[in-house]
Amino acid sequence: MRVNFETERLVIRPFVPEDAEAAFRWCGDPAVNTYMIYPLYHRAEDVRAWLESRDLDDPDNYDEAIVLKSTGELIGSGGMLFHPERNAWEIGYNLRADQWGHGYVVEYLTALMDRIRRVRPVEAIDGVFAAENQKSRRVMEKLGMVWVRDTQYEKLDGSRTYEAKYYRRNLAQPAEICLVCDRIERTREGNNPYFVRELETGYVVLGDHQRFEGYTLLLCKEHATELNQLAPDFRNAFLRDMALTAEAVQNAFRPDKLNYELLGAGKGRHMHWHLFPRRQGDTKRPGPVWLEEDMNDDRYLPSAEKLEELKATLGRELDRLLG
Numbered sequence: 001m002r003v004n005f006e007t008e009r010l011v012i013r014p015f016v017p018e019d020a021e022a023a024f025r026w027c028g029d030p031a032v033n034t035y036m037i038y039p040l041y042h043r044a045e046d047v048r049a050w051l052e053s054r055d056l057d058d059p060d061n062y063d064e065a066i067v068l069k070s071t072g073e074l075i076g077s078g079g080m081l082f083h084p085e086r087n088a089w090e091i092g093y094n095l096r097a098d099q100w101g102h103g104y105v106v107e108y109l110t111a112l113m114d115r116i117r118r119v120r121p122v123e124a125i126d127g128v129f130a131a132e133n134q135k136s137r138r139v140m141e142k143l144g145m146v147w148v149r150d151t152q153y154e155k156l157d158g159s160r161t162y163e164a165k166y167y168r169r170n171l172a173q174p175a176e177i178c179l180v181c182d183r184i185e186r187t188r189e190g191n192n193p194y195f196v197r198e199l200e201t202g203y204v205v206l207g208d209h210q211r212f213e214g215y216t217l218l219l220c221k222e223h224a225t226e227l228n229q230l231a232p233d234f235r236n237a238f239l240r241d242m243a244l245t246a247e248a249v250q251n252a253f254r255p256d257k258l259n260y261e262l263l264g265a266g267k268g269r270h271m272h273w274h275l276f277p278r279r280q281g282d283t284k285r286p287g288p289v290w291l292e293e294d295m296n297d298d299r300y301l302p303s304a305e306k307l308e309e310l311k312a313t314l315g316r317e318l319d320r321l322l323g
């Protein structure tokens with residue numbers, strides 16, 4: 001999956017083929033490779049070929065680039081892979097050897113686990129490490145995982161077999177599923193009739209109720225509550241996407257004034273833009289739309305035909321602005 005978020009010291013983002021040189025610093029390092037199942041890389045071009053071959057949209061595989069905020073350097077990769085047969089997410093990571101011992105992996109994986117739990121009911125995380133690898137043992141302990149059984153694993157090329165430990169953490173309480181993350185998931189799966197366009201940082205959707213015709217939302221791809229929680233580049237792009245969406249709504253529906261609101265939804269407080277086309281006299285008293293008690297009345301649910309018309313009108317304007 002493609003994710004973009006920030007922790008205290010890290011920026012997490014999808015890989016691009018241009019990362020090959022930087023990734024070769026650990027993919028080609030025998031010290032990092034010691035306990036990995038994949039063979040050591042000898043050329044950055046091979047790392048590039050691997051990066052180009054990956055499916056970044058696989059919902060069961062989060063394998064992201066770890067960037068150090070303070071220097072902007074790419075220092076590692078990792079994430080979680082879902083194993084349906086045991087209903088658990090297995091952790092995995094690589095970190096440049098000069099960056100070991102700072103707790104970066106734990107910082108990243110803790111945040112990633114929280115994110116995945118907002119869209120999916122995660123029951124357990126687990127991991128396997130070579131018994132002699134004390135560094136990995138500490139990472140798993142810090143993630144709250146405990147020993148389940150001894151096991152073995154071998155390198156993909158069969159060159160070495162390791163005595164290993166299998167660790168697990170059961171997550172007893174299902175986390176609150178975020179309403180916005182859930183809506184985004186359904187959009188990605190093609191199950192959201194209100195979806196209009198995907199932009200770099202969010203999804204443009206029409207509001208369920210069209211009491212104010214042309215009411216449009218921009219759902220942030222990141223589960224964050226405030227703008228300052230987004231990585232700076234992503235935040236700027238999100239604001240640009242908001243302005244672009246607003247311009248398209250204006251062109252499409254020609255209101256007297258457009259109202260902009262950045263709100264959160266439910267307990268997750270996942271920010272999203274509401275864009276309300278306003279017209280003279282459209283409410284009983286002048287004021288924000290939320291004062292209208294009938295705003296979410298079912299009579300404002302658009303017919304299938306009307307919905308298609310609104311989506312087509314807005315979609316055309318977005319396409320025009322996106323060039």
Ligand SMILES: [Zn+2]
Pocket residue numbers: 118178179180181182222223224268270
């Ligand atoms: Zn969310």
